[in-house]
Amino acid sequence: MSAVEQQAGARGSGRALAIAGGIGRFLLIAATTYLGLLAVTFFIGRVIPIDPVLAVLGDRAPESVVERTRREMGLDLPLIEQFWIYIKAALNGDFGTSVLTTNPVMADIRRVFPATIELATVGTLIGTVLGIPLGVLAAVKRGSLADQFVRVVGLVGYSVPIFWLALLALVLFYAKLQWVAFPGRIDIVYQYTFTPVTGFYLLDSALQGQWDVFWDVFRHIVLPGALLGYFSLAYISRMTRSFMLNELSQEYVVAARAKGLSETRIIWGHALRNAAVPMVTVIALSYAGLLEGSVLTETVFSWPGIGLYITDSLQNADMNAVLGGTIVIGSVFIAINLFSDLLYKLLDPRTKVR
Amino acid sequence: MNKAAMSGNLLDIEDLRVTFPTRTGRIEAVRGVSFALGRERLGIVGESGSGKSQTGRAIMGLTPPQAEVLAKTLAFDGLDLLALPPRERRALRGKRIAMILQDPKYSLDPVMTIGRQIIETLRTHERVTKAEARERALDMLAAVQIRDPKRVFDLHPHEVSGGMGQRAMIAMMLIAGPELMIADEPTSALDVTVQLDVLAILDRLVAERGMGLIFISHDLRLVSSFCDRVVVMYAGKVVEQLKASELSRAEHPYTRGLLDCMPKIGADRHPLPVLQRQAEWAQ
Numbered sequence: 001m002s003a004v005e006q007q008a009g010a011r012g013s014g015r016a017l018a019i020a021g022g023i024g025r026f027l028l029i030a031a032t033t034y035l036g037l038l039a040v041t042f043f044i045g046r047v048i049p050i051d052p053v054l055a056v057l058g059d060r061a062p063e064s065v066v067e068r069t070r071r072e073m074g075l076d077l078p079l080i081e082q083f084w085i086y087i088k089a090a091l092n093g094d095f096g097t098s099v100l101t102t103n104p105v106m107a108d109i110r111r112v113f114p115a116t117i118e119l120a121t122v123g124t125l126i127g128t129v130l131g132i133p134l135g136v137l138a139a140v141k142r143g144s145l146a147d148q149f150v151r152v153v154g155l156v157g158y159s160v161p162i163f164w165l166a167l168l169a170l171v172l173f174y175a176k177l178q179w180v181a182f183p184g185r186i187d188i189v190y191q192y193t194f195t196p197v198t199g200f201y202l203l204d205s206a207l208q209g210q211w212d213v214f215w216d217v218f219r220h221i222v223l224p225g226a227l228l229g230y231f232s233l234a235y236i237s238r239m240t241r242s243f244m245l246n247e248l249s250q251e252y253v254v255a256a257r258a259k260g261l262s263e264t265r266i267i268w269g270h271a272l273r274n275a276a277v278p279m280v281t282v283i284a285l286s287y288a289g290l291l292e293g294s295v296l297t298e299t300v301f302s303w304p305g306i307g308l309y310i311t312d313s314l315q316n317a318d319m320n321a322v323l324g325g326t327i328v329i330g331s332v333f334i335a336i337n338l339f340s341d342l343l344y345k346l347l348d349p350r351t352k353v354r
Numbered sequence: 355m356n357k358a359a360m361s362g363n364l365l366d367i368e369d370l371r372v373t374f375p376t377r378t379g380r381i382e383a384v385r386g387v388s389f390a391l392g393r394e395r396l397g398i399v400g401e402s403g404s405g406k407s408q409t410g411r412a413i414m415g416l417t418p419p420q421a422e423v424l425a426k427t428l429a430f431d432g433l434d435l436l437a438l439p440p441r442e443r444r445a446l447r448g449k450r451i452a453m454i455l456q457d458p459k460y461s462l463d464p465v466m467t468i469g470r471q472i473i474e475t476l477r478t479h480e481r482v483t484k485a486e487a488r489e490r491a492l493d494m495l496a497a498v499q500i501r502d503p504k505r506v507f508d509l510h511p512h513e514v515s516g517g518m519g520q521r522a523m524i525a526m527m528l529i530a531g532p533e534l535m536i537a538d539e540p541t542s543a544l545d546v547t548v549q550l551d552v553l554a555i556l557d558r559l560v561a562e563r564g565m566g567l568i569f570i571s572h573d574l575r576l577v578s579s580f581c582d583r584v585v586v587m588y589a590g591k592v593v594e595q596l597k598a599s600e601l602s603r604a605e606h607p608y609t610r611g612l613l614d615c616m617p618k619i620g621a622d623r624h625p626l627p628v629l630q631r632q633a634e635w636a637q
Binding site: 252347 | 413414418437444445446448449453454455456457460461462463464465466474475478479510512513523526530
């Protein structure tokens with residue numbers, strides 16, 4: 001083996017080690033955050049003045065039954081022991097049984113969460129695909145009519161309450177024009193002829209080639225999706241504009257012009273490529289926000305997602321369902337954050353693990 | 355044929371004015387600058403705000419869009435730059451007139467490898483294959499005395515030192531073979547020890563290729579040792595133009611003041627004299 005090869009080999013194993021170290025640290029951060037999440041949900045569950053036994057049995061059960069149930073639920077054990085049991089159960093995906101639906105909470109979540117993910121994904125796609133070009137346009141034509149327009153669109157999206165806009169949209173597009181379908185995700189007609197596999201109806205119906213179902217699902221999702229998309233667009237275009245303004249004032253843009261590059265190349269190839277680094281975090285956070293925060297949208301559109309599920313459970317003091325839902329959303333939040341960190345590292349060579 | 359084309363100069367500037375509109379009124383950054391440049395090294399010296407950088411940017415066509423550029427003559431190789439359509443003006447940039455900026459830390463795109471940034475200049479102006487472009491970029495990196503061009507080619511700007519970054523910048527701006535190079539404070543952000551290396555490389559390449567060079571700096575001593583001629587600017591105007599070798603015979607009080615500010619080895623002058631500005635210099 002020549003000296004060069006040896007050096008290359010050493011560098012290769014060094015890099016592998018660095019990557020392994022990176023992944024290790026990555027998992028450690030994920031685990032710590034997850035433990036924190038479990039601790040918070042556990043103590044919320046213990047601190048709130050809802051007696052889980054009472055919620056299960058009602059207030060007319062005899063004292064002896066209450067005592068027995070309390071023991072069966074492990075509520076007589078020391079708090080730390082309860083926490084341990086809680087962690088073990090949570091890691092196995094066991095959040096107990098929902099009082100309201102009598103199903104295991106995890107089964108319920110498996111049913112409702114895809115509805116939320118599908119809606120949030122449609123919203124984020126709309127927000128990203130439209131928001132980034134609008135933000136770029138506003139930054140490049142700063143102070144122009146186009147810039148004012150984008151800023152007003154963003155301001156309205158920022159300040160108008162979503163339920164109000166949702167109701168107005170329903171009045172117009174559903175009640176008056178009848179362009180869209182409502183309520184829920186799918187017409188009752190298809191509810192029994194269509195068997196979802198992944199739970200993402202758009203994907204399932206397309207994969208099964210049931211285009212009439214696909215069209216129906218599309219007509220259901222288009223309005224809530226567009227509304228969430230609008231709110232995500234407002235945020236994304238605003239952030240894109242400000243990141244782009246920052247990048248366009250950098251010296252490397254002057255250098256790129258001095259090289260004779262076209263404005264198109266400078267904007268999309270250099271400035272946006274640099275702005276993409278912080279944009280990843282913005283888009284990821286906006287996506288995570290839609291996953292947890294579309295409660296109002298789901299309520300207005302009777303969208304059978306996790307927001308609606310948790311709200312219903314909360315109103316019925318169904319703590320297992322509420323905490324289970326919170327943990328699942330929290331886990332997804334952690335995962336999205338870690339994923340965006342990873343993407344950030346890939347996009348920005350300055351943060352490369354050495 | 356117009357006057358500029360007949361002069362045979364690389365660059366003819368007469369009465370160049372650059373004006374910025376601001377909320378408080380119009381600010382004239384450059385107020386009637388005139389000089390001509392052959393295939394020689396011209397230094398422009400002046401303090402911050404003297405308009406030296408804006409003069410360079412006006413020649414490049416990189417004046418900010420809100421500013422106004424006026425001139426009786428602004429001609430490059432007989433081409434009237436101000437009358438040129440933007441597309442043709444852009445085709446000149448990088449290809450025939452290039453510019454080196456001050457600090458490679460900011461003037462290189464941080465998320466693109468050095469090699470790709472060099473190739474980008476070449477492929478903007480010439481139809482070359484990827485392999486050929488890579489070959490020429492590596493040659494260019496070798497020409498700016500980077501020892502391991504293949505390694506540096508794949509590095510990102512933050513992975514190299516300032517001196518190395520500025521060499522990469524020179525390579526990026528020279529690869530399309532420009533005839534005029536505007537170097538805007540090319541060594542001010544570098545360590546003193548590296549400054550001379552980078553200058554030597556720039557000097558050699560400019561001489562080898564028979565290019566014209568405009569060297570913008572605030573460092574009178576550096577300019578006088580490096581350039582053939584020196585233009586001294588103050589408050590947007592040229593106050594004195596002279597051969598670098600005759601700098602000691604400068605007549606304008608501003609130039610004299612600048613020269614007197616510099617400590618000399620062996621001379622014992624404490625304190626160093628402070629430049630006493632006169633209002634009439636700016637007239």
